[in-house]
Amino acid sequence: MARRGFFFDFSNKCIIVTGGNRGIGYAYSRAIAQAGARVAIIYRSSKDAPDVAEKLGREFSVDVKAFQCDVSDSELTTKTFTKIHEEMGPVTGLVANAGVSVVKPAIELTSEDFHKVYDVNVLGVFNTARAIAKLWIDSKHQGGSIVITSSMSSQIINQAAPNKALTQVFYNSSKAAVSNLSKGMAAEWAPHNIRVNAVSPGYVNTDQTSHMDKHIRDHQAKNVPLGRFAEPHEMTGQALLLLSDHGSYMTGGEYFVDGGNLIW
Numbered sequence: 170m171a172r173r174g175f176f177f178d179f180s181n182k183c184i185i186v187t188g189g190n191r192g193i194g195y196a197y198s199r200a201i202a203q204a205g206a207r208v209a210i211i212y213r214s215s216k217d218a219p220d221v222a223e224k225l226g227r228e229f230s231v232d233v234k235a236f237q238c239d240v241s242d243s244e245l246t247t248k249t250f251t252k253i254h255e256e257m258g259p260v261t262g263l264v265a266n267a268g269v270s271v272v273k274p275a276i277e278l279t280s281e282d283f284h285k286v287y288d289v290n291v292l293g294v295f296n297t298a299r300a301i302a303k304l305w306i307d308s309k310h311q312g313g314s315i316v317i318t319s320s321m322s323s324q325i326i327n328q329a330a331p332n333k334a335l336t337q338v339f340y341n342s343s344k345a346a347v348s349n350l351s352k353g354m355a356a357e358w359a360p361h362n363i364r365v366n367a368v369s370p371g372y373v374n375t376d377q378t379s380h381m382d383k384h385i386r387d388h389q390a391k392n393v394p395l396g397r398f399a400e401p402h403e404m405t406g407q408a409l410l411l412l413s414d415h416g417s418y419m420t421g422g423e424y425f426v427d428g429g430n431l432i433w
């Protein structure tokens with residue numbers, strides 16, 4: 170039964186959110202649970218993730234569970250997703266949101282730094298998307314929706330310092346890669362009614378941005394047409410739409426939720 174006053178009714182859905190225990194991912198988990206879906210939260214190492222899941226489940230009277238899984242490990246990801254599909258499923262959607270950054274001048278970056286970023290932001294997204302797509306295709310499921318958290322930095326060189334001396338080149342390029350990856354997967358899996366889209370945030374107040382110096386944050390915020398960083402919950406509207414039945418004709422898109430940052 171539809172929840173009165175709530176546009177999205179997810180009561181028949183089960184959705185996996187990677188990095189769903191904190192930051193933007195937590196906001197996704199919360200909004201999805203509030204809409205009535207079962208939620209499987211994937212985390213890497215935060216010890217409080219099972220408690221976060223339990224608390225969310227209690228708040229909205231839905232089944233929310235946390236699963237520890239490093240998404241850069243393809244075999245472990247497949248095993249974990251199969252377990253979730255069997256225990257909580259059928260899974261109907263995935264938010265591939267886990268992401269990391271290394272903030273260093275380009276001249277100092279190492280191969281290790283490259284793997285640290287790309288193994289999560291690109292390979293990790295691919296591992297999770299493929300794991301769920303394979304389950305859907307093998308079980309002749311009616312399809313599903315995959316939402317990838319990319320970034321506005323898929324399009325622009327995102328400065329980490331006002332003097333342009335620090336731009337996070339591996340992070341920015343990994344987001345360009347994952348936005349393109351999402352279009353390729355959308356094209357290949359469309360015949361199976363699997364929709365793949367990217368949501369690309371601008372600056373959001375999370376642990377990832379908390380390391381920035383105050384004067385850098387102020388400088389960045391001033392350049393955003395809306396004049397501020399976003400709060401995590403402000404990212405959720407577009408993702409909910411894409412995961413919902415209202416988004417049934419939307420695939421291969423990249424949607425910017427950036428306070429107008431890409432206007433100039």
Ligand code: NDP
Pocket residue numbers: 187188189190191192193194211212213214215238239240241266267268269289293318319320321369370371372373374375376377378
């Ligand atoms: P946070 O740093 O707050 O959280 C990162 C999350 O990803 C955590 O839940 C973490 O789990 C999880 N994670 C990291 N590596 C792995 C891994 N190998 N396997 C499984 N889970 C992992 O990030 P944000 O909320 O800021 O960012 C979320 C997404 O949004 C990222 O993809 C980021 O690039 C993107 N983004 C963020 C912006 C911002 O301004 N904050 C702007 C644009 C895009 P654990 O807690 O266990 O470590």
